Amino acid sequence: EVQLVQSGAEVKKPGESLKISCKGSGYSFTSYWIGWVRQMPGKGLEWMGIIYPGDSDTRYSPSFQGQVTISADKSISTAYLQWSSLKASDTAMYYCARQRVAWLPGYWGQGTLVTVSS
Amino acid sequence: DIVMTQSPDSLAVSLGERATINCKSSQSVLYSSNNKNYLAWYQQKPGQPPKLLIYWASTRESGVPDRFSGSGSGTDFTLTISSLQAEDVAVYYCQQYYSTSALTFGGGTKVEIK
Numbered sequence: 001e002v003q004l005v006q007s008g009a010e011v012k013k014p015g016e017s018l019k020i021s022c023k024g025s026g027y028s029f030t031s032y033w034i035g036w037v038r039q040m041p042g043k044g045l046e047w048m049g050i051i052y053p054g055d056s057d058t059r060y061s062p063s064f065q066g067q068v069t070i071s072a073d074k075s076i077s078t079a080y081l082q083w084s085s086l087k088a089s090d091t092a093m094y095y096c097a098r099q100r101v102a103w104l105p106g107y108w109g110q111g112t113l114v115t116v117s118s
Numbered sequence: 119d120i121v122m123t124q125s126p127d128s129l130a131v132s133l134g135e136r137a138t139i140n141c142k143s144s145q146s147v148l149y150s151s152n153n154k155n156y157l158a159w160y161q162q163k164p165g166q167p168p169k170l171l172i173y174w175a176s177t178r179e180s181g182v183p184d185r186f187s188g189s190g191s192g193t194d195f196t197l198t199i200s201s202l203q204a205e206d207v208a209v210y211y212c213q214q215y216y217s218t219s220a221l222t223f224g225g226g227t228k229v230e231i232k
Contacts, residue, residue, distance in 0.1 A: 047221040061220040104215040108167035
């Protein structure tokens with residue numbers, strides 16, 4: 001069974017750094033793309049970017065390029081999303097999702113709630 | 119980016135009645151080399167991650183009830199719930215996965231019971 005387990009909720013202050021994780025199991029981690037999706041409070045879904053853990057090929061949505069960094073450690077089957085300097089507007093639920101067909105996210109993590117507040 | 123526009127923003131349907139949600143893309147998501155529409159539908163219930171219902175515009179994901187169906191091609195797509203059940207109350211999103219520079223979602227349609 002494909003499972004994606006994300007790290008727990010975070011509360012941070014503006015300007016702080018953060019790295020959240022997504023651990024995959026039940027499949028070959030290096031053979032499927034994993035993407036990240038943002039959902040701001042009460043809002044819709046926004047695709048942030050995607051990584052292929054096999055060779056770390058990474059693509060970003062133009063809206064998120066330069067704002068976040070996506071990475072993966074294939075030795076522990078874990079993908080990451082990180083910020084170097086958080087803003088209040090980064091407050092959101094963040095989901096990781098594994099490719100189902102093409103780049104389509106088909107298997108989703110449970111979400112990580114990030115709250116940025118002074 | 120390909121812009122996905124859903125309509126309506128919300129709809130209320132009686133139990134057992136049909137619900138229809140529309141999704142329009144700003145450019146075609148039909149890939150000519152394989153004749154597939156790179157369009158998916160998701161269901162999201164409160165406090166849960168999205169759940170994939172339909173991909174390739176009309177292929178139902180395993181385990182999804184057959185009251186859910188997808189149709190359309192090119193730029194115009196429809197998700198139909200043939201007989202609304204109480205457990206179908208949710209927000210529904212379309213998504214294109216044609217453009218590998220940015221996958222984009224529609225704004226969502228909230229389905230409620232009338």
